[in-house]
Amino acid sequence: MTKMLEVVNLKTHFYTDKGIIPSVDGVSFTIDKGQTTAIVGESGCGKSVTSYSIMRLVDSPGKVVDGEVIFEGKDLTKISEKEMRSIRGNDISMIFQEPLSSLNPVVKIGKQLIETLILHQKLTKKMAKQRSIEMLNKVGLPRADKIYESYPHELSGGMRQRVMIAMALACSPKLLIADEPTTALDVTIQAQILKLMKGLRDDFDTSILLITHDLGVVAEIADKVIVMYSGQVVEEADVFSLFANPRHPYTKGLLNSTPHLDDEKDDLEPIKGNVPSPANRPTGCSFHPRCPHVKAICRKESPNLTSLGDSNKVRCWLYEENQEELLYAENIGR
Amino acid sequence: MELNNQAELSPYPVESSRQKENMSKKFLVLLKKLLTSKTGVVGLLIVLTVCLMALLAPIIAPYDPNKIDTANMLKPPFWLVNGDLSHILGTDNLGRDILSRLIYGSRISIIVGILSVVVGGLIGVVFGLIAGYYGGIVDSIIMRLVDSFLAIPTTLFCIVFLTVLNPGLFTLIFVIGITNWVMYASLVRSETLSIKEREYVKAAKTIGVSNFNIIFRHILPNVFSSIIVISTLSIAGTIITESSLSFLGLGIQPPAISWGIMLSEGREHLATSWWLSTFPGVAISITVLGIIFLGEWLRDVLDPRSRGTKS
Amino acid sequence: MWKYLAKRLLQIPPVLFIVTIMIFVLVYIAGDPVATMLPADASPEEIAQFRHALGFDQPFYVQFGNYILDLFRGDFGESYQYGTSALGLVLERLPATLELATASMIIAILIAIPLGIISAVKPNTVIDFFATSFSVLGKAIPNFWLGIMLILVFSVTLKVLPVSGTGSYSHIVLPAITLGTAMSAEITRLVRSSMLEILHQDYIRTARSKGLKYSAVVIKHAFKNSLVPVITITFLQAAALVGGSLITEMIFAWPGLGQLIIQAVYAKDLPIIQAAVFVTASMIIFINILTDIMYRVLDPRIKFN
Numbered sequence: 041m042t043k044m045l046e047v048v049n050l051k052t053h054f055y056t057d058k059g060i061i062p063s064v065d066g067v068s069f070t071i072d073k074g075q076t077t078a079i080v081g082e083s084g085c086g087k088s089v090t091s092y093s094i095m096r097l098v099d100s101p102g103k104v105v106d107g108e109v110i111f112e113g114k115d116l117t118k119i120s121e122k123e124m125r126s127i128r129g130n131d132i133s134m135i136f137q138e139p140l141s142s143l144n145p146v147v148k149i150g151k152q153l154i155e156t157l158i159l160h161q162k163l164t165k166k167m168a169k170q171r172s173i174e175m176l177n178k179v180g181l182p183r184a185d186k187i188y189e190s191y192p193h194e195l196s197g198g199m200r201q202r203v204m205i206a207m208a209l210a211c212s213p214k215l216l217i218a219d220e221p222t223t224a225l226d227v228t229i230q231a232q233i234l235k236l237m238k239g240l241r242d243d244f245d246t247s248i249l250l251i252t253h254d255l256g257v258v259a260e261i262a263d264k265v266i267v268m269y270s271g272q273v274v275e276e277a278d279v280f281s282l283f284a285n286p287r288h289p290y291t292k293g294l295l296n297s298t299p300h301l302d303d304e305k306d307d308l309e310p311i312k313g314n315v316p317s318p319a320n321r322p323t324g325c326s327f328h329p330r331c332p333h334v335k336a337i338c339r340k341e342s343p344n345l346t347s348l349g350d351s352n353k354v355r356c357w358l359y360e361e362n363q364e365e366l367l368y369a370e371n372i373g374r
Numbered sequence: 375m376e377l378n379n380q381a382e383l384s385p386y387p388v389e390s391s392r393q394k395e396n397m398s399k400k401f402l403v404l405l406k407k408l409l410t411s412k413t414g415v416v417g418l419l420i421v422l423t424v425c426l427m428a429l430l431a432p433i434i435a436p437y438d439p440n441k442i443d444t445a446n447m448l449k450p451p452f453w454l455v456n457g458d459l460s461h462i463l464g465t466d467n468l469g470r471d472i473l474s475r476l477i478y479g480s481r482i483s484i485i486v487g488i489l490s491v492v493v494g495g496l497i498g499v500v501f502g503l504i505a506g507y508y509g510g511i512v513d514s515i516i517m518r519l520v521d522s523f524l525a526i527p528t529t530l531f532c533i534v535f536l537t538v539l540n541p542g543l544f545t546l547i548f549v550i551g552i553t554n555w556v557m558y559a560s561l562v563r564s565e566t567l568s569i570k571e572r573e574y575v576k577a578a579k580t581i582g583v584s585n586f587n588i589i590f591r592h593i594l595p596n597v598f599s600s601i602i603v604i605s606t607l608s609i610a611g612t613i614i615t616e617s618s619l620s621f622l623g624l625g626i627q628p629p630a631i632s633w634g635i636m637l638s639e640g641r642e643h644l645a646t647s648w649w650l651s652t653f654p655g656v657a658i659s660i661t662v663l664g665i666i667f668l669g670e671w672l673r674d675v676l677d678p679r680s681r682g683t684k685s
Numbered sequence: 686m687w688k689y690l691a692k693r694l695l696q697i698p699p700v701l702f703i704v705t706i707m708i709f710v711l712v713y714i715a716g717d718p719v720a721t722m723l724p725a726d727a728s729p730e731e732i733a734q735f736r737h738a739l740g741f742d743q744p745f746y747v748q749f750g751n752y753i754l755d756l757f758r759g760d761f762g763e764s765y766q767y768g769t770s771a772l773g774l775v776l777e778r779l780p781a782t783l784e785l786a787t788a789s790m791i792i793a794i795l796i797a798i799p800l801g802i803i804s805a806v807k808p809n810t811v812i813d814f815f816a817t818s819f820s821v822l823g824k825a826i827p828n829f830w831l832g833i834m835l836i837l838v839f840s841v842t843l844k845v846l847p848v849s850g851t852g853s854y855s856h857i858v859l860p861a862i863t864l865g866t867a868m869s870a871e872i873t874r875l876v877r878s879s880m881l882e883i884l885h886q887d888y889i890r891t892a893r894s895k896g897l898k899y900s901a902v903v904i905k906h907a908f909k910n911s912l913v914p915v916i917t918i919t920f921l922q923a924a925a926l927v928g929g930s931l932i933t934e935m936i937f938a939w940p941g942l943g944q945l946i947i948q949a950v951y952a953k954d955l956p957i958i959q960a961a962v963f964v965t966a967s968m969i970i971f972i973n974i975l976t977d978i979m980y981r982v983l984d985p986r987i988k989f990n
Binding site: 651 | 696699700701703704707708711712714821822824825826827829830833834836837841924925927928929931932935936946947950953955958961962965966967969970973
């Protein structure tokens with residue numbers, strides 16, 4: 041499979057009054073062509089910042105301090121702002137969590153739609169309008185010409201998100217980044233939007249990077265899953281092995297705390313404790329205060345993201361090959 | 375805002391001892407916050423200086439401000455040729471010492487500024503409480519009255535009134551105060567409207583607390599911090615209004631000293647002696663600036679809703 | 686929209702009525718002006734006759750009734766100074782005041798909007814410091830003093846602009862700056878604070894994610910949102926301009942309504958004052974309604990009801 045995007049050791053730090061906050065702390069992953077890759081994690085784990093870093097939309101005081109984002113042979117962190125602008129909305133586009141606040145309230149839907157087309161595809165206003173109405177139809181909006189003339193507040197939440205998707209896909213991007221696209225929507229609408237995204241991915245041959253905290257959404261749409269915790273990738277696996285055989289204790293915890301319709305089990309097991317604040321992360325493995333399998337070494341040293349033979353990877357001392365040796369060394373040390 | 379929250383949660387008036395303890399604690403917190411805001415400190419220093427000047431004028435002024443000295447007419451400030459340190463900021467066309475006149479002039483600004491805000495505040499708060507609390511026809515009448523006052527610019531209103539009334543300090547305070555009440559009335563009205571819907575006011579009503587008691591014990595204390603903020607900021611406006619009116623000869627009458635009078639007297643000598651009309655204006659501007667700084671700082675601290683962008 | 690408009694328009698008569706009462710009461714308090722209008726050596730009979738002719742010997746309510754009747758005919762009486770219709774004199778002077786107000790509004794907006802936008806886009810820079818200082822100083826400096834200082838610098842010292850009067854474009858520069866500065870300060874402040882808030886909104890991020898230039902994002906997406914509060918405050922400030930023009934016109938001998946009012950005040954020419962207050966109040970009420978409507982037209986989220 042060909043790589044669409046490769047993120048290598050990405051670090052995004054926020055320079056606040058309280059010190060430097062490493063929001064994204066050395067994240068690496070790849071997105072394959074035509075695939076849906078999901079980044080999963082609780083709020084504050086750095087998954088959204090990762091997506092903004094790819095788009096170079098991190099606002100001050102945040103800054104990408106290290107790492108590479110390779111897209112079509114170019115490192116997006118190094119190219120000029122002008123070059124980056126020609127990629128944004130054209131090759132890589134984005135949809136956001138809150139469709140209401142993400143659409144400009146005083147600009148008509150149509151005007152917001154044609155903007156990208158005129159900018160990147162150099163269409164005339166008339167052609168852009170035609171294409172926009174086509175797109176609105178494609179995302180399943182009835183009476184597209186009426187919506188074209190509407191303001192965002194006149195539409196429902198689901199319709200707004202459809203508009204956002206139409207806007208994002210207008211230039212047939214190669215990669216669509218969807219930051220919690222269904223979180224703000226009703227459950228029934230969520231399912232519709234996911235179905236729409238799946239359909240469009242196949243029609244437009246677009247790769248998707250999906251940012252979510254909802255494992256239900258992941259199961260629905262993702263091919264590959266990246267689990268993030270505290271600014272780092274803790275597990276990377278294809279969707280089937282992740283649900284069938286989660287490796288990292290955090291992933292297991294996430295799965296156990298998610299309700300399943302078909303499950304006999306009534307009681308969910310929430311993960312004990314809270315996500316550590318990025319400004320104040322524990323030493324060693326940052327999950328160790330909440331981990332049921334914590335060992336002495338977990339408190340001291342951070343494990344590496346280790347490949348498990350297949351394409352799956354995990355960052356945990358339980359899976360380090362030389363675990364025995366280390367444990368031994370640890371015992372000697374004591 | 376701890377105090378407010380507490381009052382909101384409890385259906386009964388907050389105990390006074392606890393309130394006192396909280397007040398002193400709150401004061402300390404305020405003071406601490408003040409010291410972290412540069413403009414707040416500058417504002418406070420300016421306001422304190424002007425107040426001290428007004429209070430201690432007879433002691434600190436080097437000359438009698440009305441003493442005419444024909445030997446030293448239109449003497450420039452000390453750093454210019456012919457100027458010397460006996461008259462630091464020079465003298466006016468009658469040889470009166472400008473610095474002394476500035477120091478005495480602060481008295482009028484402070485007195486008129488504060489008292490007219492008090493007059494306007496009292497009228498406005500009462501009308502605002504009544505309009506907001508009782509609503510209905512009373513509210514409509516008061517609001518139309520507010521609209522009518524808003525339709526006449528402050529300066530025009532004052533000028534017209536001062537034409538028919540006898541000019542003087544108390545007329546001036548009264549007239550400027552009257553133009554001010556509208557602002558307090560609309561503020562207090564809108565806050566009263568929201569406070570009277572809160573649970574503890576409803577609870578007080580159901581247990582038969584009189585309207586008078588509800589207004590004064592439950593509503594007024596909650597509007598108080600907004601009133602303080604708005605009053606402070608509007609002193610800036612009243613000082614400017616006073617100086618404009620005195621400048622036009624409709625406010626304070628000589629031999630009383632006002633920065634506005636000094637400006638209008640100095641204007642006639644603009645071509646030859648710039649300092650006559652420059653220093654009073656600087657005095658007004660600095661005083662007003664200090665009050666704005668202090669008022670904005672108070673607003674940031676007391677009123678978390680309107681926490682604007684820090685400047 | 687028409688329903689809203691009708692409701693707003695219906696609020697005008699009571700407000701104007703209250704304004705009228707206020708003016709009348711004022712005149713009533715002032716007492717009759719007969720004494721000042723006749724020569725000092727007029728006999729008591731002459732005075733009584735004159736009072737009767739002008740209706741000043743009538744009881745309060747009759748005087749008020751007559752006053753209202755006259756008002757409906759647009760008759761505020763004749764100016765004591767000029768002997769012609771007071772309303773006519775006021776309307777004659779109005780264009781000059783409107784000219785000055787327009788010029789100062791244009792100056793104010795031309796300074797405030799770019800300054801406010803740039804300082805919001807580049808916070809904590811030199812230009813931002815300049816903008817915030819300007820917005821505070823503009824409020825703290827009394828405009829009549831600013832006018833005097835401008836004369837001192839540009840007319841007396843540099844001799845580049847005329848001290849006062851009318852006749853050429855150069856005459857309007859100083860009074861317009863004097864009048865426009867406070868307004869400009871207020872608008873700068875508002876543009877800055879609303880832009881600062883808007884630039885952190887989600888839709889700005891969306892616009893950037895489309896690949897638009899930052900300047901296009903700022904102008905097409907952000908500024909359009911801050912237009913609503915900016916236009917509202919500009920119109921409200923326009924009402925304040927009418928008040929501010931009083932002293933400015935006097936200082937620069939600008940032959941507008943303000944100068945007429947000040948002269949009438951010194952001459953105790955009450956008919957002119959009444960007519961001027963009435964015309965000013967009507968104008969301000971009109972501007973306020975216009976502001977309300979603009980506000981609703983500009984922000985599609987606000988409905989007319």
